[in-house]
Amino acid sequence: MRRATMTVPDDLAAFRRLARGLLAEAVPPQAITWSDGEADLFAAPDTVATPPAAAEDGEGSRMPVAPMPIVPMPIVPVPARFVALADEVICHRAPERLALLYEAVWRIAQGERALLEVASDPLVHRLERMRRGVSHDAHRMTAFLRFREVGPNEFVAWYEPAHRVLRQVAPFFTGRFAAMRWAILTPDGSLAWDGAVARFGPGVARDAAPAADGLESWWRDYYRATFNPARANESALRRHMPRRFWRNLPEAEAVPELLSEAGRRTAAMTTAGPDQG
Amino acid sequence: MSKAPTVREKLSILADAAKYDASCASSGGTRRDSRDGKGLGSSTGNGICHSYTPDGRCVSLLKILLTNFCVYDCAYCINRKSSNVRRARFTEQEVVDLTLAFYRRNYIEGLFLSSGIIQSADYTMERLVRVARLLREEHQFRGYIHLKTIPEASPALIEEAGRYADRLSINLELPTVVGLQHFAPEKDAGTIEAAMGRMSGAITAAAAEPRGPRFAPAGQSTQVIVGADGSDDATILDRSAGLYGTHRLKRVYYSAFSPIPDSSQALPSRAPPLAREHRLYQADWLMRYYGFAAGEILSGATDGMLDLAIDPKLAWALRHRERFPVDVNTAEREMLLRIPGLGVRSVDRLIAARRHRTLRLADLARLAGSERRLRPFVVTADHRPTALLDRSDLRTLVAPPRQLALFA
Numbered sequence: 001m002r003r004a005t006m007t008v009p010d011d012l013a014a015f016r017r018l019a020r021g022l023l024a025e026a027v028p029p030q031a032i033t034w035s036d037g038e039a040d041l042f043a044a045p046d047t048v049a050t051p052p053a054a055a056e057d058g059e060g061s062r063m064p065v066a067p068m069p070i071v072p073m074p075i076v077p078v079p080a081r082f083v084a085l086a087d088e089v090i091c092h093r094a095p096e097r098l099a100l101l102y103e104a105v106w107r108i109a110q111g112e113r114a115l116l117e118v119a120s121d122p123l124v125h126r127l128e129r130m131r132r133g134v135s136h137d138a139h140r141m142t143a144f145l146r147f148r149e150v151g152p153n154e155f156v157a158w159y160e161p162a163h164r165v166l167r168q169v170a171p172f173f174t175g176r177f178a179a180m181r182w183a184i185l186t187p188d189g190s191l192a193w194d195g196a197v198a199r200f201g202p203g204v205a206r207d208a209a210p211a212a213d214g215l216e217s218w219w220r221d222y223y224r225a226t227f228n229p230a231r232a233n234e235s236a237l238r239r240h241m242p243r244r245f246w247r248n249l250p251e252a253e254a255v256p257e258l259l260s261e262a263g264r265r266t267a268a269m270t271t272a273g274p275d276q277g
Numbered sequence: 278m279s280k281a282p283t284v285r286e287k288l289s290i291l292a293d294a295a296k297y298d299a300s301c302a303s304s305g306g307t308r309r310d311s312r313d314g315k316g317l318g319s320s321t322g323n324g325i326c327h328s329y330t331p332d333g334r335c336v337s338l339l340k341i342l343l344t345n346f347c348v349y350d351c352a353y354c355i356n357r358k359s360s361n362v363r364r365a366r367f368t369e370q371e372v373v374d375l376t377l378a379f380y381r382r383n384y385i386e387g388l389f390l391s392s393g394i395i396q397s398a399d400y401t402m403e404r405l406v407r408v409a410r411l412l413r414e415e416h417q418f419r420g421y422i423h424l425k426t427i428p429e430a431s432p433a434l435i436e437e438a439g440r441y442a443d444r445l446s447i448n449l450e451l452p453t454v455v456g457l458q459h460f461a462p463e464k465d466a467g468t469i470e471a472a473m474g475r476m477s478g479a480i481t482a483a484a485a486e487p488r489g490p491r492f493a494p495a496g497q498s499t500q501v502i503v504g505a506d507g508s509d510d511a512t513i514l515d516r517s518a519g520l521y522g523t524h525r526l527k528r529v530y531y532s533a534f535s536p537i538p539d540s541s542q543a544l545p546s547r548a549p550p551l552a553r554e555h556r557l558y559q560a561d562w563l564m565r566y567y568g569f570a571a572g573e574i575l576s577g578a579t580d581g582m583l584d585l586a587i588d589p590k591l592a593w594a595l596r597h598r599e600r601f602p603v604d605v606n607t608a609e610r611e612m613l614l615r616i617p618g619l620g621v622r623s624v625d626r627l628i629a630a631r632r633h634r635t636l637r638l639a640d641l642a643r644l645a646g647s648e649r650r651l652r653p654f655v656v657t658a659d660h661r662p663t664a665l666l667d668r669s670d671l672r673t674l675v676a677p678p679r680q681l682a683l684f685a
Contacts, residue, residue, distance in 0.1 A: 145383055
């Protein structure tokens, strides 16, 4: 079994280097154990002994497996479409993402050049679902992240993304809030913007999150006022804004009260009935 | 009258007063950002919902009125002259400051500003435009701005509004002229249509001349209140089709008439089911993205109303079984779009996939997410529905089990 190890779990360039090497040697997907530097729960015990030197250059061990016809393959350029897909899928937290990506690039190299156009293929379908999960998560980060003012024109946000999407969303925040100084803190990594340069840094613990600023209660007032109790629909709310986001959303604090009062407020409107004017 | 409200109290009063407007979209703006370091904000072209209210509705924009004082007395409106709701009025600067403060914290995509009519149409419109001008020129604000336009305002003011706003809208409110006369005696259907027509012309002209002055690049929208008058769904959809066709509207919003505090006697005492609003939106999508003509959606239906229990595409398919089953390996896109359970994106991927493979039922299930609903309506390499389409209980086989619970 060959071992392919990433030291940074979402490093697309490293994945491509590893995959290129494996393809050049015609190592088939079923002969590789991928590992992404995170806790390696899925590795079988007999494959863990990786020579350190080999792991360092990402080539893994040369432990032979069942005899395979080894036919060295010519290096074929992967389609741009694969790179775009991998760029997102690599941010997914599922450990199998690396093996699935390699399987796709293997099949493309074997001649299925149009593989990614076949959305009905089980592998493509699975990768596409992962891509959508990452893309949805990145979109939610642009939506649900809240800055708190910590000084004049200085803001800090704490956010917990489901996948490793900080790099994906960085251009959104630097393009939108270019004239502010700010930092985004997440458990996986952080991003600081000083008005000119973006710097990525290590992840931080939740207690590094800043305290609420003075505008949050205004925002909550707005959130309360823009809700129409006659339309209360908790399942729709939970579908669009799942509960796991609530603890970092200042307005979510108002939700239980708004929902529990909705029935009474609506009844008051309808039983008070039309006025005499 | 109690003492003058604080700015924070005004926020609550004037957001409450604005919440019956269904639109909160922030899409369609021109792509821009503030990488030059001079301003604030960006627009990606796609809207972002920054939050959801406990009714599941998107919160994208700071949606407020400049004031809820109003000289009109429209029966359906909480801000009508004769309502004894608490009144307030923002200064233009207060709206600008709130928008910027909320935007910097990433609460919102921008501002949706509307207003009660005070003094005159032009006086009110001037103030709305001033807010947009301050945001764009003083603060280089590049977020989204949606301005409500007052049909009676002078064309010069509308032109200026279009220069600063991404989107403009005039609400139709009632789907028929008679309904408008009855519920909004001071409003005039002819004036509204004429103003929409002028905006449509300006939007088209500006889009054709990218280097000329901009005018509402995200287009115009409108809102129709459903269930306040007696209009049936066929009438409403026909009206929408007219608006999409004649004035090239980007969106028609349907707002189920909602009970309001201190409501007028002219209104029905009960709200229509929210499911009706939902079905109208689905039907609207069929017209805009699925190639259905307005008259087709309810063809074969008896009472001019959309079925509340099943979606309009499925209802159409059940009434037009002679058009099925459809062979997904050969059918034209137009017909694929009519298959219940197959959305626009699935259809496009299906067409790409079948260039390389012959599709089987399992392939279709992966493309569509589920095959239960499509099964009776499709032919694949390994599947041909036999007598399914002739069964009288087909509806119960394909109808979602408890869809209505979503709207309980």
